[in-house]
Amino acid sequence: MRRACRGAPGPGQAFGTHRNLTGCGQEVSVLRIEVGPADVARSRFAISPLGETVLVLRTLAGSHRAGPLRPWIERLRPAYERLRREMPAVAAMTSLYRRGGYNADFLHPPPAGIPTGIGDELTAVRATPLDRARGELARNLAGLRPPSAAARALFEAPDVVARLADAIEAAWATLLEPEWPALHAVLQHDLVRTAGRLTTYGWGAALSDLSPRLRWHDEGAIEVGGHQGTGTIVLGGAGLLFVPSAFGASIVYVEPPWPYAIVYPARGVAELLGAPAPSDDAALADLLGGTRALILRALHIPATTTQLAARLNLPLGTVGDHLAVLRRARLVTGLRVGRSVRYQRTALGEVLTEGPT
Numbered sequence: 001m002r003r004a005c006r007g008a009p010g011p012g013q014a015f016g017t018h019r020n021l022t023g024c025g026q027e028v029s030v031l032r033i034e035v036g037p038a039d040v041a042r043s044r045f046a047i048s049p050l051g052e053t054v055l056v057l058r059t060l061a062g063s064h065r066a067g068p069l070r071p072w073i074e075r076l077r078p079a080y081e082r083l084r085r086e087m088p089a090v091a092a093m094t095s096l097y098r099r100g101g102y103n104a105d106f107l108h109p110p111p112a113g114i115p116t117g118i119g120d121e122l123t124a125v126r127a128t129p130l131d132r133a134r135g136e137l138a139r140n141l142a143g144l145r146p147p148s149a150a151a152r153a154l155f156e157a158p159d160v161v162a163r164l165a166d167a168i169e170a171a172w173a174t175l176l177e178p179e180w181p182a183l184h185a186v187l188q189h190d191l192v193r194t195a196g197r198l199t200t201y202g203w204g205a206a207l208s209d210l211s212p213r214l215r216w217h218d219e220g221a222i223e224v225g226g227h228q229g230t231g232t233i234v235l236g237g238a239g240l241l242f243v244p245s246a247f248g249a250s251i252v253y254v255e256p257p258w259p260y261a262i263v264y265p266a267r268g269v270a271e272l273l274g275a276p277a278p279s280d281d282a283a284l285a286d287l288l289g290g291t292r293a294l295i296l297r298a299l300h301i302p303a304t305t306t307q308l309a310a311r312l313n314l315p316l317g318t319v320g321d322h323l324a325v326l327r328r329a330r331l332v333t334g335l336r337v338g339r340s341v342r343y344q345r346t347a348l349g350e351v352l353t354e355g356p357t
Contacts, residue, residue: 031224042239046111050121055247063097089167095147104136110261181310190244190266210264302344
C-alpha cells in the first residue's frame, strides 16, 4: 500500500513536549493525519504485551517517566537489576533508550491489530532480517553516547536479533507476566472505552482525552503537535490502530512496514498499585459483606473472574460465588467477550458504591 509522506516522522518515534519527530529529510512540528469516512470503519484497537515489556524496561532504566506507577516500578527494580546482571542483552538495550528521536522499530513494533500474545509478537521480532536490524540499530545509536564495548559487540553480533528478542522474552517472564492480568484489565477497559467513543461519536470524541498533543479538526484531520517543521499523512481508507499503554507512552507509527498506529497513555493505571482503598464508611460492607463490597468496588474497572481474583488476591472460586450473588441482586452484569465473561457494575451498583450523580 502506498503511503503519503511529506515530512513525516519515522515510525516508533514518540510525540511529546520534548520529543522531536524526524523523517523524510526534515523535522516535524505538527504532524497532520488526514482521515476519511472509511477510516473509522477500518480503525482497529489492540493491546501489545511486547510493547508494554519494552516500556517497563525503559522505565526501569530511567529513560521513561514512571508517573503514578513509581511505587509499582520500584517493586520490580530488584528483579530488573538481577536480570541486567544475568543477561548482557538486557544491559545492552539501555544504550538504545532515548526520550526523543528515533528508536529501533523492530524491537517495539505495533501489534497486528488482532488479539495476539507475546509469543506472536516475539516471532515477528525474531523474523527481522539482520541487515534491517543493523540499520535500525545504527540509526537509533546516532547522536547518543557511544555504547559500552560489550554492548557494541552484541549489536554487531550475527545473532543480535535473537539475543535482543531473548532479552525481551526474559523481561516479560520475570517482570510483566506475573502482573499481566491486572495490567491487561486496565488496558482492555481503556481500549473498549476508546473504541466505543470512536464508533458512536466519531474522531473528535475519541481523541478528546487521549493526549494533549492530539487535536481533531472538523475538516477531517488529526494533528500531532509539539515539534519543528511540518508533515502530512493521508490514511486513504487504511484506518488507524489505537494501542493503549499503561506507561504513559505517546508514539506514532507512519512508515512501512507497520500499520498506521497511535500508542497513547491509558487511563486508570493507578489501579495497578492495588485494589481501591475501602471507603471510610463501612455501610456497604455491612450491607453486602466485606468481600462482596470489595469486589463491587473493584469493578469500577470491568474485569473477568480471573482478573478480579488476581487483582484482589482472592481464590477464583470465592470470587465466582460472590459474583453470582451480586449478579442475582442486579448489582453487576456480565458480558461475554470471546471465551470469557467480563463483569461490570450496573447503574444500581454504581449508586451503591459511588453515590448518586
